[in-house]
Amino acid sequence: MPPLRAQVDFGTVSTNVSPNSTAFSSQRKIVRDSTGDIFVVYLKPVQNASQVFLSESEDNGRTWREIGRVSNGNFQSVRASIAIDATNRVHVFWTKFIGEYGQIFYRTYDKGEWSDEHQLTSGEAYSGYPSACFDSKGRIHLVWYGFDGTAYQVYYTFYDGSGWSSPVKLSQGYPDSVNPTVAVDSSNNVHVAWFKSNGRNYQIYYIRWTGTWNEQIVLSPPLTDAYNPSMAIDSRGKIYIVWDEGPGPLTQIYYSLFGGSGWSEQAALTSGPSAQNPSVAVDDQDNVYVFYEKSDGQIYLREYSQVWSREQKLTSSGENTYPSVRWSFNNSPLNDANGRVDYVWTSKENGLLSVKYGWLNVNQSQIVTQGVPNGNAIELTLAWITVAVVSIIFVTLFLLHKLPLSKIRKRH
DSSP states (O other), X not given: OOOOOOOEEEEEEEESOOTTXXXXXXXXXXXXXXXXOEEXXXXXXXXXXXXXXXXXXXXXXXXXXEEEEOSOSSXXXXXXXXXXXXXXXEEEEEEEEETTXXXXXXXXXXXXXXXXXXXXXXXXXXXXXXXXXXOTTSOEEEEEEEEOSSSEEEEEEEEOSSOBOOOEEOOOSSSOEEEEEEEEOTTOOEEEEEEEEOSSSEEEEEEEESSSBOOOEEOXXXXXXXXXXXEEEOTTOOEEEEEEESSGGGOEEEEEEEOXXXXXXXXXXXXXXXXXXXXXXXXXXXXXXXXXXXXXXXXXXXXXXXXXXXXXXXXXSSEXXXXXXXXXXXXXXXXXXXXXXXXXXXXXXXXXXXXXXXXXXXXXXOOOXXXXXXXXXXXXXHHHHHHHHHHHHHHHHHHHHHSOHHHHSOOO
């Protein structure tokens, strides 16, 4: 069996951050530009109000420089999301509470220069949880949720260089639809997932744009809650959506796959102690990486390369929450022979809250245990080794018994 991946933590992105600094699953917190520089967006308290900050690493995460504060004013600013375009311009979206209601704000950073802060939503109701991505034509695709007068719904807009399109309401019905995530595929089709209440429980919903918006579909069962979707798409158009599901403190990580002809039945990736807040990415070899936290306060990983690996523990101390892995279909420098899967999370150790950074090599050998949904790989491996050794001994004794002494006499 290949060795387990070693956790590599090159440094701390920032300290004295907010407790939910890298939340939530539907949003990306980390990007890398075409020169290899890494950018991370996160939250820090300033005069008792949370604010959005941006940091950069120019040496593969070994050291970090805080570029500065993104959000202006003394208003509470939360739920930040980051994306990067083909010219290496960084785009940051967040929710700012101006007055009674939160609204979506937006700002860009380009080679040391900040744009003005722009307010993208308005009105006497909340709009929040922005999630954004780029397609191959350089268009920004943005989703969020806001109030339509009856319930919270998921909205979509795009920017094509000339201006933002009129928002489109993607979700339908009552009660609420919240926390959307967005991704594009190699054909620039747009894919959106969120969770919506059926009046008793939340379920994972999905919709796609392929010239027109298709019908929304449900991916999770109706009798238990499902939250926090994260989505990535491979080079062949396979869509991976992960989420956490289950009652109260008993949540587990589930996934569903669209392979071209339809969605697979949901399947569990974890068992045992509660697991939540998954984040998914795909590399250039179409291997899948799912990061998540568990109730023991540590960050875990499962990988898919033809079969799922067993669960791997990436952290070993402190309280670790809200992992966020870098992924972008059309601007993702991890997609090369020396690529890396970059991820960040919020850590609390000895009372200090910080944003941590880690990475995995794309081409490192996978740990695969087909048919083992959540571990016991070592036990199975030992069992197979035992069977193999016993078989070799048996065959050797059999041959020794059958062969004449002249055939086994030592050679001089």
